[in-house]
Amino acid sequence: MPMTVLPPLDETARAILEAASKRFLHYGYGKTTMSEIAGDCNMSTGNLYRYFPSKLDIAEAFVRQLRSDQIRRLREVMSRPGLSTPEKLRAFFKTKLKLVYERFHSRPKAYELSQEILKERLAFAEEWESAEALVLCEILEAGELAGDLAVCNRVRIARILQDAFFRFASSAIYFEGEYEVLAGELDDLMDLILDGFAHRQLQAKM
Amino acid sequence: MPMTVLPPLDETARAILEAASKRFLHYGYGKTTMSEIAGDCNMSTGNLYRYFPSKLDIAEAFVRQLRSDQIRRLREVMSRPGLSTPEKLRAFFKTKLKLVYERFHSRPKAYELSQEILKERLAFAEEWESAEALVLCEILEAGELAGDLAVCNRVRIARILQDAFFRFASSAIYFEGEYEVLAGELDDLMDLILDGFAHRQLQAKM
């Protein structure tokens, strides 16, 4: 179920994916042809289709790697010892902003590819959202257990948080502003929302 | 400064705008030609340019009307007597969602035109955002005076609110879901944020 577990790839498939990835990163999805990928792997185009149903699926597999790497990093940050639940939530969204911002500016082809796939493959986009929501749920659950947070419905709260920080995951903003400004606005919003949780905490105690 | 005040249009300009609007709504921006507009007004194409610098400016003037109408309605809702500040804030964003949702589904040409202009005319998009922020600021100011709300920096808070509800103004969502679902999610988010204000209120009193 969680997308971080990739179906195991046989050696040939891995070689194909690696060759394709290099070209995608250098030249972009559109400027990479199946014959080039096949050539890099010393095989014919026909054989590629024994390992991937289509070119788009190769790209999806690539983006899947990028994304699961991102999930891994998010988990890493959030599980640093000594962080309170509010701090974890803040770290989650700030890290996400930083990762996406960096990818956008330093690896534009990867960013662009990611966007293309997400547009074509709605199911994948939803899968990815759920994977993130899962991490959020884990943070919330830990907070609940630690008495850090009063949360009645974790799934719902995770969804609300995703809504609230939607703007910071939207590509539109990366043309607008500096990272520092964006991060500042994110902090402001997080302050308000954490106050919301604090208030609920108080209410729950009464 | 506020965009709701349109530069007064002379009679001819108004006629042009009206003729153009009809065609934009029926056939869309791209399928409307300057000669058609001129024909509708019994004048030559050249004369149109004495009143508007370009076709895009006619469209902008039209969208400006739509938008200022929307601002007017937002103000109307928010100034209904007997609403507390939290209720006003909720009404503001729910009304906005409803207006945009309705436009998207019942007047697709108008929606599409709106999007086209906002893409071309960044300055206009920003102007529009500021106009909305201004309304929010007014709500916040009234709340402050009524002792309904503890707000230190109105402009900043307005910005935070716009960030938080960005998703509900983004066109992406109108393909996804039913209005009821969206409105429900908006309510959830608003609940959390209002709790945030409530908490700040308590803090301020101590």
Next chain:
DNA sequence: TGACTGAATAATCCGCGAAGCATTCACTTC
């Protein structure tokens, strides 16, 4: 002199044939 014209200009759009490419499949290889 200000309102307006419409032919001239230049920019953009459109359709269509050619080229390039993803995908398939009958076939080869080991």
Next chain:
DNA sequence: GAAGTGAATGCTTCGCGGATTATTCAGTCA
């Protein structure tokens, strides 16, 4: 029979000439 081939197929894109259309401007009108 699993792995691989590469020419054949059909789909998509591209480029380009002609047509359409936004914009201009020298000139008319009242």
